[in-house]
Amino acid sequence: MKSVTVVVTGVGAPIGVGIIKSLRASHLPVKIVGVDSEPLAQGLFRVDRSHQVPSARSDPDAYFEGLVNVSQREGADILFSGWEGELPMLAQRKPEFEERTGTILPLAPDATLKALDKWLTVKVLRAFSVPVPDTVLPDDREQLDDFCRNHAYPYIMKPRRSSGGKGLVLVHNDRELAFFSQYMPDPVIQEQLLPDDQEYTVGVFIQADGAPGGTLVLKRSLSGGLSYRMESLDNPEAAAIALQAAQAMGLIGGVNVQMRCTATGFKVFEINPRFSSATCVRANFGFNEPELAIRHFVLGEEINPPEVKAGICLRFWEELYFPPEVKQSAQRGEYTDPGRVLNQF
Structure with a gap:
């Protein structure tokens, strides 16, 4: 069977490394191409081919072009995202990416964008009778008053667009509710699930x-x-x-x-x-x-x-050890032997 070429992004983060581990454990012949903007991203030393791309945070367009170039050069069959921050851009530009590269992006654009928004997610799930926590927006005064009457503190408040618990706070009283409603950008308020x-x-x-x-x-x-x-x-x-x-x-x-x-x-x-x-x-x-x-x-x-x-x-931390010259090589984008590890235990 012909080897399948897979591009994995964000290989310096836990999701990207987890995807690489899963591909190594699969029963399919795969060539793994790792992509990251950080030259010492650990996943770049775990894959068959490594590429550095511009930072998505500082230059999203350059980052997108980097993904296109890597996918074209490697003849990639499919791209797996290892970093949630890029998903809105990939969802919006999926047709362009697939047309220019012939590489599959396995996502549904509109559904992905909705799922990245916690408020829209709750609205959709409610409509389909999926059980969800009671959720309101702080700027809807009538719904917020009703929510407060039905639930005792503490409440959960978090940004509509975040993951991994980033920005989440427990709100314990009216003063904190007022403060975080102003301080947190675009939040939702939910009952605490216990x-x-x-x-x-x-x-x-x-x-x-x-x-x-x-x-x-x-x-x-x-x-x-x-x-x-x-x-x-x-x-x-x-x-x-x-x-x-x-x-x-x-x-x-x-x-x-x-x-x-x-x-x-x-x-x-x-x-x-x-x-x-x-x-x-x-x-x-x-x-x-x-x-x-x-x-x-x-x-x-x-x-x-x-x-x-x-x-x-x-689960526990795992370390990779390298000789000093690897840093200079990585900064030049040279990963001639990504598997060369000085020590691992």
Whole structure:
């Protein structure tokens, strides 16, 4: 079988590295091309070919052109995003990117943009009877007053467009509510979902026609917005709600649905229209989302939900060590031997 060339972006971050690990664990012959703007991004030393591109934050257009050039030069079959910050741009420019490169972007543009907005996500899920936390906008005075009458402090407040818990605060009283409503740009207010030790992250794969391609449920413990302890569970209720949520949004490919199990049942509080930092964990338990994406979007296979296994993952830091000259080589964009590691333990 011919090798499939995969571009992975954001390979210095946990999601990008997780995608690389999943691809290495797949049963397909793949050539992995890593892309990042940071010359010492660790993922650039884990792949078959490495490329530096301009910073997306400082020059989005140059970054987009960098992705186009890399995909053209490498003859890439598919591109996987390892950094959520680029998703709005990729969604908006998907037709242009695919036309210029012949590289598949496995995402649904309109659905992706909606899922990146927490308020629009709640509105869509409510319309499809998916259980969600009570959510309001602080500038809707009537709805906010009604919300405050129905819920005791503390409340959750977070930006409409953020991930990994970035910007999230607990609001404990009227004074804090007024302050953060002014201080935080474009926030939403939600009821606090308790207990906080009942958090689940569910990986869902959706085929191009909206048909399900499988799910895997992880009960997780968090630190700094990332899962550090996860348990793969057979939980049909959580899996069904996550699938319902992903399909309601109209998403395709790998989707990450986050929820908590409360006294009144599961409630979905976030949907990430992308792979997550737990992608490689799910791959270990038999649900390899990057492999499923290649099989479906590149090879044209219809996906039957894979058999998954139960187990526990304990996550920890991992180090790579290099001689000093690697820094100068990396700054020149030279990765002639990306696998050359001085020490790893």
